Amino acid sequence: MRWLPTFFLMGAVAFLILPILIVIPMSFSVGSYLAFPPTDWGTQNFQALWVRPEWRDALLYSLKVAALVTALALPIGTAAAFGLEYASERWRSVLRMFVLLPLVVPLILLGFALYVVYAQLGWLNWTPGLVLSHLSLAIPYVTLAVGVGVQALDRERFLAARLCGADQARAFRDAILPQLYPSLMAGGLFAFVASFDEAVIALFIASGENSTITRQMFTSLRDRIDPTVSAVSTLLLMITLSLVLASALRDRKTNRS
Amino acid sequence: MTEPQSTKLRSGALLEIENVGVSFGHTKVLEGITATIKPGTFFTLLGASGSGKSTLLMSIAGFVTPHKGTIKLNGKVLNTVPIHKRNIGMVFQSYALFPNLSVADNIAYPLRLRAKSKAEIDKAVADALAFVRMEGFGDRDTAALSGGQRQRIALARAIVFEPDILIMDEPLSALDKKLRDDMQIELRRLHDRLGLTTIYVTHDQREAMTLSDEIAILEKGRIAQIAPPQDLYNHPRSAYVASFMGESNLLRVTRRAGGGFSLNDTPIQSDHHPTLEDAWLCARPEKLMVSPQPGQADTVFDARLVEKVFQGESWLLECLLDDDTRITVRASDHGGSIVSTVAPGETLQLGLLRRDAYFIERTEEVSP
Numbered sequence: 001m002r003w004l005p006t007f008f009l010m011g012a013v014a015f016l017i018l019p020i021l022i023v024i025p026m027s028f029s030v031g032s033y034l035a036f037p038p039t040d041w042g043t044q045n046f047q048a049l050w051v052r053p054e055w056r057d058a059l060l061y062s063l064k065v066a067a068l069v070t071a072l073a074l075p076i077g078t079a080a081a082f083g084l085e086y087a088s089e090r091w092r093s094v095l096r097m098f099v100l101l102p103l104v105v106p107l108i109l110l111g112f113a114l115y116v117v118y119a120q121l122g123w124l125n126w127t128p129g130l131v132l133s134h135l136s137l138a139i140p141y142v143t144l145a146v147g148v149g150v151q152a153l154d155r156e157r158f159l160a161a162r163l164c165g166a167d168q169a170r171a172f173r174d175a176i177l178p179q180l181y182p183s184l185m186a187g188g189l190f191a192f193v194a195s196f197d198e199a200v201i202a203l204f205i206a207s208g209e210n211s212t213i214t215r216q217m218f219t220s221l222r223d224r225i226d227p228t229v230s231a232v233s234t235l236l237l238m239i240t241l242s243l244v245l246a247s248a249l250r251d252r253k254t255n256r257s
Numbered sequence: 258m259t260e261p262q263s264t265k266l267r268s269g270a271l272l273e274i275e276n277v278g279v280s281f282g283h284t285k286v287l288e289g290i291t292a293t294i295k296p297g298t299f300f301t302l303l304g305a306s307g308s309g310k311s312t313l314l315m316s317i318a319g320f321v322t323p324h325k326g327t328i329k330l331n332g333k334v335l336n337t338v339p340i341h342k343r344n345i346g347m348v349f350q351s352y353a354l355f356p357n358l359s360v361a362d363n364i365a366y367p368l369r370l371r372a373k374s375k376a377e378i379d380k381a382v383a384d385a386l387a388f389v390r391m392e393g394f395g396d397r398d399t400a401a402l403s404g405g406q407r408q409r410i411a412l413a414r415a416i417v418f419e420p421d422i423l424i425m426d427e428p429l430s431a432l433d434k435k436l437r438d439d440m441q442i443e444l445r446r447l448h449d450r451l452g453l454t455t456i457y458v459t460h461d462q463r464e465a466m467t468l469s470d471e472i473a474i475l476e477k478g479r480i481a482q483i484a485p486p487q488d489l490y491n492h493p494r495s496a497y498v499a500s501f502m503g504e505s506n507l508l509r510v511t512r513r514a515g516g517g518f519s520l521n522d523t524p525i526q527s528d529h530h531p532t533l534e535d536a537w538l539c540a541r542p543e544k545l546m547v548s549p550q551p552g553q554a555d556t557v558f559d560a561r562l563v564e565k566v567f568q569g570e571s572w573l574l575e576c577l578l579d580d581d582t583r584i585t586v587r588a589s590d591h592g593g594s595i596v597s598t599v600a601p602g603e604t605l606q607l608g609l610l611r612r613d614a615y616f617i618e619r620t621e622e623v624s625p
Contacts, residue, residue, distance in 0.1 A: 159320055160353035162340040163415065164367035171341075174366070178357040 002222060006016055020237060027230035034225045042076040045231035055228055057209070058216035059235075064128065065212065069134045069195035070188050076135070077142025077187060078180070085150045089128070099143050102136040110136075111204040133205065141190035144171045149183030172253050189243050196236070269296030270331045270421040270454050272317070277326030283386055286312045287478045290326065294422075294456065294471075299448050301457045301465040304475035310458045313475070314424055319343055329349065330421055341370075344414030346453075348425040352407045361386075361395035362478065371508050385413035387426045388447070401590070405436050411448070422454045429464065441467045462502050462538040465491065474498050490541075492529075492615060499539045499617060506545075506584050507537040509619065518616060520577045526555035529616035535619035542587035546608035547574070549597050554608025560584055561604050565596075572596045 022036065027045050029038030049055045080099055087095055102110065108214050115124070123129035153176060161171035199214035204214055211219075213232060220226040271293040279287040287309045294300045302310040315321040317328055328335045335343060354363050360384050366380045386392050389409035399407060408428055415423055429437045429444075445468050448455055459465050465472050467488040469546035474481040474489070474497075481501075482494045493499035496507055510518035510525060518525050518536055525538060546554050560576035563583075574586040574596070586607060588596045598603060 154351060154353065156349045156351045156353035157355060159318070160347065160349060160414075161355075161366070162320075163318060163343070163345055163347045165341045165370035165418070167339070167341050170370070175355060178355070 006229045011194055019249035023230050023233040023237065026227070027234040029230070031227060034227050034230060045227050046071060046235075049231050049235070052228070054211075054216060055213075055232070057213050058213045059232070061210060062213040063132055065134065066192045066196040068127075068131045069138050069185040070191045072131070073135055073138035073142045073191040074184060074188055075140045077191070078146045078184065080139065080143045081146040081150045084147060100140050103140050107200040108196075111201040114201060124205050125208055127210060127234060130202065130206050130210065130212075133201050137198060137201075138191035138194045141194055145187035145190060146180060146183045149180045153179055185250060186247055189247050193243070196239075262269055266507070269452050270327075271296050272422055272454060272456070273329040273332075274317075275327045275329070277316060277323045277328060279309070279316060279321055279323050282613075285478055287316070290480055292473055292480065292483055294454060296454055297452045298470045299445070299455045299457065299468055301459060301469040301472045302475060303459060303462060303472050303502075306459060307477075308475040309478040309548040310460075310475045313427060314426055314458050316364075317422075317424060318345055318347055327355070338570060339415050344418070344421050346418070346420035346423045348408070348411050348415050348423070348428045350430055351428045352404075352411045352431075353418060354407055354411055356399050358399070359395065360391070360397045360399060360402070363399060363410060364395075364414045364417050366414065369431050371418060381417050383416040387467045388450075389413045389586040404432050405440060408432065408440065412444075416451065416453065420453070422456060423451075424456045424458075426458045427460070428457075430459070430461075437464070444468060455504045466502075474501055491572070493617060495538075496537060496617060496620060498577070502515070504539045504542050504585065504587070506542060506585065507617075508535050508540060508578070508582055510538045510616070512536070520556075523556065523558045525609070525614050526611045527608060529615050531616050531618075533616060533618050537619045539614065539617050540584070540609060542573075542585045543571070544609065544613040545588075547586060547588045547599070548606045549608035551555070555611040556609045556614060557606050560586075560598055560607050564601060565599070574599075574605075576607070 005175055022245050026034060026036050027037055028041050028043065030040035030044055031038075049059065074122040084092055084099070086149040108134075114129075116124075116128050118124045121129075155178070158171050161175040162168075166174060197214065198212070199218055202212040202215040203218060206215060213236075217229050217232055221229055274294075275291045277290040278285065278289060280423055290299075290313060297571060302313055304310040312321055316323050317335070319335070319338070319496050323336065330343075355366065356364065364385050365378050366381045368381055373381070383392075383397065385596050389412055391406065391409050391413065394402070394410070394432065399410065402410065411428070429440050432440060441464055448468075457465075457468060466489075469486055471483060471485055471550070472489050473483040482498045484492070489498065490502050491592060493502060493505075499505040508520055510520050511535065513519050513524060513567060516530070517527065518538065520538060549557065559576070560578055562574055562576050564575040566573040566575075571587050571589045574588060576586060578584055584607070590597050
């Protein structure tokens with residue numbers, strides 16, 4: 001009966017993954033509506049993604065926002081991870097709750113609240129406003145991922161660098177940062193995906209020229225079932241999978257050394 | 258005009274620790290630490306865990322700030338000098354090598370920070386590698402090295418920039434016993450060749466005796482005794498020191514009217530005449546002679562053998578004195594010795610030389 005747990009695991013994985021994989025054949029169908037199983041095969045949906053400006057712009061905009069969010073969330077989230085590690089026992093759990101709060105608040109609530117505030121401030125459909133809102137989702141992921149790395153730090157390397165003649169900043173760069181690369185990679189990946197995948201907040205505060213790809217998918221599904229959506233889905237799936245796979249392979253490599 | 262400093266002088270710095278105290282919150286970790294570490298000395302801080310030995314080392318390095326007292330290096334107060342400007346080489350228990358750098362880059366690291374030229378760095382790294390007998394390992398990954406090799410590289414990195422002093426925090430405790438014994442001898446040799454003032458932390462008394470010119474025993478944040486290994490072993494100042502440095506029997510003795518002490522009415526012949534009211538006789542198990550020939554020992558008393566254990570190079574005998582005090586004797590089975598034939602229950606004679614009878618103050622604590 002040793003295969004039983006494996007069997008259940010495979011079953012669970014299939015249950016979770018197969019419905020997602022269904023978008024891949026759909027994205028190669030030809031026609032003006034989404035169809036499964038496809039009757040004709042072709043790459044017109046992928047071409048549309050690049051030829052039709054509303055899709056191309058949305059995709060590029062999402063990438064831009066996600067990149068900005070990642071670049072900002074990494075230093076802030078890392079600082080928070082160190083802050084939590086050095087906080088006194090009494091405050092640590094409270095502070096950690098605050099950092100993780102944006103992940104447990106319902107997104108629809110966050111989106112609505114941001115809509116009200118941003119409307120007052122005139123920040124609607126404004127890139128920094130969207131980046132800021134996504135940061136609140138991305139920072140907790142970075143803090144969680146880097147926090148694991150911070151706990152496992154070999155601090156003696158920092159001391160060694162200091163006595164070798166490095167000032168604090170230099171010792172951090174030379175002795176601490178290299179130890180955190182794997183968890184920074186993981187945190188960065190989470191931050192990127194958190195922003196890139198986000199649709200609910202974007203629905204409230206990002207429209208028109210500043211429409212993200214997920215929002216574009218949502219509206220095009222609502223208005224008419226545009227088969228381009230399946231091509232976007234396949235693309236997102238590939239991007240996410242390759243990032244996760246790259247990170248997993250990296251972990252395996254560092255664990256072995 | 259003063260004479261130009263020779264390299265030998267430079268490498269042997271004087272370290273003075275004056276009345277240093279360290280507190281973590283309300284807990285006093287170190288108190289009233291005073292020690293003078295002479296140039297070129299191999300000085301060991303020995304103590305149990307929690308004795309404060311590592312804290313003292315960290316105070317010298319600068320990672321811990323004493324709340325009082327001064328630490329002076331060649332007469333200059335170190336307390337306010339930033340860590341990276343102290344010019345102290347340190348070897349850590351965990352080696353603390355940078356795994357993202359090659360062996361040569363690890364050793365070159367302190368020199369790069371000092372903006373040395375490439376030629377200077379290459380030469381110094383090659384010299385340091387040769388010094389620790391690791392020539393040809395420069396291009397290796399540190400992950401590919403054994404524990405002992407990593408320790409050598411860590412040592413090379415700690416001395417390559419010609420520090421004023423070298424400090425080591427239990428550098429051998431992660432190695433297995435055989436390698437540790439070899440490294441002890443080698444560390445001592447390297448120290449003799451360098452002439453660098455070295456401060457070494459360990460909890461292993463044998464390691465401390467093997468390596469050191471002088472040992473400071475720390476007990477609960479205070480210095481119990483500072484002395485060369487032989488003095489410390491032969492003339493411990495307290496019961497704590499006696500029990501920490503090797504095995505010892507602490508036997509209750511009474512003061513005699515005419516001076517000196519007696520053990521169960523047997524006068525103890527000794528060269529040591531302390532003015533103590535309550536005293537213990539400190540008798541090392543290996544200094545006790547089993548059934549000595551007449552005239553061989555200065556003091557002779559009876560003991561009943563309770564148990565006897567063969568330990569390879571010697572026998573361990575557990576005996577009881579007349580007043581039921583336990584006494585441990587370590588005897589080697591050389592020719593003519595009765596150790597191998599004597600049986601439990603039999604009464605033996607134990608002998609002690611004058612020079613081996615040493616008295617220490619009896620304290621409230623139960624004999625350890």
